[in-house]
Amino acid sequence: MTRMIAVATLAGLAAVCVASTSLAQDMTPPRILFLSKSEGFEHSPVAVKDGKPCLAETVLGQLAQENGSPFKSTKDASLINADNLKNYDLVCFYTQGDLTKPSKDGGAPMGEKGQADLVEWIKNGGRFMGFHSASDTFHTPADGEVTPYLKMVGAEFTGHGGQFKGTLKIVDPMHPAMENVPKDWSFPEEWYLFNHFNTATMHVLALLDPGEDGAKQEKYRIAPYPSIWCSALGKGKVYFSSLGHREDVWESPTFQKSIVDAGMWLMAPGTEGTEPNYDKVVPKEAPKK
Numbered sequence: 001m002t003r004m005i006a007v008a009t010l011a012g013l014a015a016v017c018v019a020s021t022s023l024a025q026d027m028t029p030p031r032i033l034f035l036s037k038s039e040g041f042e043h044s045p046v047a048v049k050d051g052k053p054c055l056a057e058t059v060l061g062q063l064a065q066e067n068g069s070p071f072k073s074t075k076d077a078s079l080i081n082a083d084n085l086k087n088y089d090l091v092c093f094y095t096q097g098d099l100t101k102p103s104k105d106g107g108a109p110m111g112e113k114g115q116a117d118l119v120e121w122i123k124n125g126g127r128f129m130g131f132h133s134a135s136d137t138f139h140t141p142a143d144g145e146v147t148p149y150l151k152m153v154g155a156e157f158t159g160h161g162g163q164f165k166g167t168l169k170i171v172d173p174m175h176p177a178m179e180n181v182p183k184d185w186s187f188p189e190e191w192y193l194f195n196h197f198n199t200a201t202m203h204v205l206a207l208l209d210p211g212e213d214g215a216k217q218e219k220y221r222i223a224p225y226p227s228i229w230c231s232a233l234g235k236g237k238v239y240f241s242s243l244g245h246r247e248d249v250w251e252s253p254t255f256q257k258s259i260v261d262a263g264m265w266l267m268a269p270g271t272e273g274t275e276p277n278y279d280k281v282v283p284k285e286a287p288k289k
């Protein structure tokens, strides 16, 4: 009896393995474009030193290669245009500032239509992945109207304090993009603060709990708030992770696995896993300290 159960279990496992292998094989590796132009502050993971590829390019390029994905890394924001976007399935941004302006990193400016072209491309089925200062890009202008780009990303960077060890509380651990990260994922990082959350579309994946370490700084004496999220936009999908300031975060196998998982989820057909949940999972009251 025991033996029969063991055999049945093994057969079941084999069936699951075959199914997941063929799923991965069926998926054509996405053609990836990675933009890392910084108009103002340039983060060390996107800084080119001694002509060598930056750390984020090295990590993303390696992950793409392991997945069989064609991968182009650039600081040339003019490549974000309707014609060129037809050549890609997934666009990743670790950018900063107004990308239509010249920058010290030598990255050519985006054309005036670039922002609208990117959003339109996503609506028509494109996939977007943003890291860290991708939320510090195309800020809300003085007229107060949030830019189409930031509405797409899902929130706007407002600032940060000193680095500390925070805990990411995974609020949707069953989500394919989160299945290989710890449910309480703690590490030191520069934790971004936000406003203009696009609460109508956002599917929150992880909240930052600043905890006791964070509460040493006034600006982090706040309730847990979204730090990783995703959304649907038309036929396309968006994933944003506020992580990635520190080089050791990029070097972390857990972070790297989360990028692969997010990429696989983004490229899967349909928009499952994007149901808006902001009002359900984000605490309304600030914790009393």
Ligand SMILES: [Zn+2]
Pocket (backbone or CB within 6 Å): 043, 132, 133, 190, 245
């Ligand atoms: Zn940073």
